[in-house]
Amino acid sequence: MATRNVSPPSGRAEHRWRAVAFPGTLTKPMSIDAIESALKPYLKMKQDLLERSWNDKIVDTLAIRLRYRLGSQATRACTARGGDIHIHISCVDYGANCYQQQESHIKSHTSAAKVSSMQKIISQFRYVFLMSALLMAVTLSGSTRVYAQKVVVAHRGASGYLPEHTLEAKAMAYAMGADYLEQDVVMTKDDQLLVLHDITLERTTDVASRFANRARSDGHYYAIDFTLAELRQLRVNEGVREAVNTRSAVYPERFPVDASSFQLNTLEEEIEFIQGMNKSTGRDVGIYPEIKSPEFHRAEGKDLSTAVISVLKRYGYMTKQHKVFVQTFSYEELKILHEEVLPAAGVSLNLVQLIAGEATYDWMLDAQGMKELARYADGLGPEKAMIIDRDSTPDDIIISDLVELAHANGMQVHPYTFRADEGQVPHFAENFEELLDLYYFDANVDGVFTDFPDKAVNFLRSKARTTR
C-alpha cells in the first residue's frame, strides 16, 4: 500500500498523502461517510468469494491482474488541505472517445482524524476496491469505461543505455516494456524520412570525418543536404558535445562513444521494426513521431507533416484508437496538421503540443489558453519543470496547475525528459524513483518521456505490486 505522510514543516498547514482511491463509479462529490457505507457491499462480496472456495491467493491474483490492466491510474493523488480532502480520479472512456480523459473531484469537509481514518479504510479494503472495479468492468455491459494506464514513452529509445534512435536502442526499450517508442523525424535531400533528433548530424554521427566538405557556412552538417544513400554510410555514435571535432560524450557514463557499429534508419524501417516485434511478441507497442522543425523544412521546400502522416496511414495508423501520438513544438504546425493534413489524408490521430519554458508558449498555460489548445491537441508534452517547479524542496513540492488544466480540457500530459544520469535528478527528489513518484502520482501526469524506460516501467510495476 503506497501511503506517505509527510509531516508538515512548522508553520505550514499542508499535509500530503498518497493513497489508493476509490475506483468506482464516483461522478460527484461524496462524503467520507458515504464512501464508508459504499464499501460495505464490496467487503461482503469478497467474503462471498472466499466462502465459495475462492481462496485469498485467487483473489490476490485477480487483483494483481486487474492492477496491470488498470495500470497505476487506480492509484490517485489524494491531498488534504486544512479540513478538505481532494481525491482526483481520472478515467478514460475507451469507447467512442478513446483517450478522452474525464476527471472527478471528491471534496469533503472533515477533520484530520477523518482523513486518517479514511486512509485506514482505503488501506484495509484495497483488495475489495480492486475486486469491485473488476466486477464492475465485467458486469457493466452498457459501459466500457476503464481507468487509463500511466504510460512510459522511451525517449529516442533506451537512450540511457544505447546510442539514441538506433534500432538497437529501440529493441532494448521495447524489451524493457515501454508503451511507446519515440521517433524524431527529419527529411533527407531526396525526400526520405529519417529518424534523427537534430536537424544536423554532427552530435550523433561521424559525418564530419566522412563528408568533411559538406558543412554549411555555419559549420553544421544538415541531414537535409544529404541523400539517404549518403546517410547510410555514416556510423552512428553515442552523443558527443556539439562542438565539431570533439568526441567527448555528453553523458560519460552511457554507451562508449565509438564502440560497435550503428546506422541511421528511416521512419518506415522503424515502424516495420516495431510492428514486426508486435507480431512476434503479441504486444501492441505504440509509436510517437515528432515533426522536427517544420518551419525549417517548409523553408527548404519540404512538407514534413504531409509526408509523415502519409507513411503513418500506409502502416495502418488512422484513428485515435491506434497507438500513435504525433508531436510537434510548433503550434502553427499543430493547427495545420489538425485542419489540413489529417483531413486531407482522411485520418484522425492523437496530436501532442510540445511546450518549453519559453515566452512563445506562455499564452497556453492559463485556462483560456488550454481551452484554445484543446481544439487541436489531444495531449501536451511540457518540459518537466513546468509541472514541478525547480525551486521545490523535499518538504515543499510546488506543483503547477498545468496538469489539472490540461485534464479539465480533455488532454493528457506527457512531460520530458526523465534522466537517471548523475546530476540529472532535481534536488527536490531523493532519487529517480522518487522523482517518478512525484510526477506520476503527486502531479498526476499520464506518462513520461524517459531515457531509462526500464526504470519507469519497473517503478510502475513495483507500485502496482506494493498497492496490491
Added chain:
Amino acid sequence: MATRNVSPPSGRAEHRWRAVAFPGTLTKPMSIDAIESALKPYLKMKQDLLERSWNDKIVDTLAIRLRYRLGSQATRACTARGGDIHIHISCVDYGANCYQQQESHIKSHTSAAKVSSMQKIISQFRYVFLMSALLMAVTLSGSTRVYAQKVVVAHRGASGYLPEHTLEAKAMAYAMGADYLEQDVVMTKDDQLLVLHDITLERTTDVASRFANRARSDGHYYAIDFTLAELRQLRVNEGVREAVNTRSAVYPERFPVDASSFQLNTLEEEIEFIQGMNKSTGRDVGIYPEIKSPEFHRAEGKDLSTAVISVLKRYGYMTKQHKVFVQTFSYEELKILHEEVLPAAGVSLNLVQLIAGEATYDWMLDAQGMKELARYADGLGPEKAMIIDRDSTPDDIIISDLVELAHANGMQVHPYTFRADEGQVPHFAENFEELLDLYYFDANVDGVFTDFPDKAVNFLRSKARTTR
C-alpha cells in the same frame, strides 16, 4: 512454494517432489530428524529479528534479494523412491575454483509420512532457510561458497522475436535479462570473424538475389567465399526454409521475413556492443561464442579457434572467472583449444562440449566418457532430448543420468534449444514454463539455450518469488 506431488501411476512405486531444500552447509548425508533439529536455531533467529523491530516485510525483502543472489540453485530437486529421500544440492565455489561444481546427496531411509512431513517443514520455514543462508554467507568469513545461479543463454539473441544474430536481437535479449548472449562464429574470405549460425548465407540473408553467381557447385553460398565488405551489403532476414529462392519462414509466427533492415556484424562489434551495454547498465552479461565447423575452416586453411581466442583475449576474457563459455561440437577441436590454443594465448577459459544425439558422441555418455571429457571441458551443451527422453509422459518423466554424471565430474550442463513456438514444446510438458521447470529443477540443469530468453528469465524470477 514450489512443490508438486505426482500421484504414482498404478503399479509404480515412484513419487516425485520438488521442494526448497536446505541451503546450508550440508556436506554429508543427514536424517530428517537431524534436519528438523537443525532448523530450530533458524526459527529462533527469525523470531529475534522480528522482535528487534525487523518486521516481516524487511525479512521478506531480504529473502527476495537473497533469492536473486542465490538464484534458483537454492531450489533443488528432491526425489523419493520407496522409502528413501534424495536431496541433490549443488553448490559452486566462487573462490579459487570458480564454476567448480560440487554436489551432495542426502539419503535417508524413512516413511512416506516422514517425506510429507518434511515437505511441510520445508514449506513452513522457507523464509528461515533463506535467512540462514544469507547470514551464513555474511558470517562465514573463511568460505566464499555460494550457490550457483541457474542461467539463461539467449540462443542467437532473442531469436524468437527478432532475426537471429542481429545486434537488435542481442539488445532485446540483453534487456530481457539473459545471463549470456550466444555468438556463432565463422570466418570470411579476408579472415574477419563473422557472427553467423550457418556456414552458408541463404537462410538468413538475401545473398541469392544480391550475389546470384557466387554459389558453389552444391548450390550454397558460403560466408567464407565473401569478404566482409561484400557481406556488409547483405540484408539479414528472419530465417527462411533452406531451399534457395523460397522466402517461406521457418517459424511463421516470428518476425516478418523481409521487414525493416538488418545487417551482419563481426564478433568484435558484438563484443563491443555487449561490453558497452555492460558499461551503461552496470550489469555483467556474458558471451558464449561457438567455433563453427572447425574442420571445415581448417580444410579451407583457416584456424578459427586461434582467431576467436585472440579476439577474446584482446577484449579482456582471459580466465575462467570471466563471463565467457567457448563452445564447439568438435571433440578434436576442444582438445586443441585446451592443449594448444588457450596455452599459446596464455589464457584459461571455460570450454563447453556440445553434444548431439549421434553415434559420434555415444562414448561420452557413460561414467568413463564423462571423466575423459572433463579433462578438457568445463561444461556440456547436449541436445535437450538427451536429458529428458522424448518418450516421457506427464506421469513418467524419464531423466537420463547425463546431468548427474556431468556434475559428478565438475561440469555444468546447458542443454539446447528451448523454443516456445507452436509445436515446439514436447508433449510431456503442459507448456513452455512446465518444460523449463522439468529441465531446471527435475533434471537439474545449470542453464538452457533458448530463443525466448524473456520466458526463461521470467520463469526463474517467478520461481524465486513463489518460493519466498
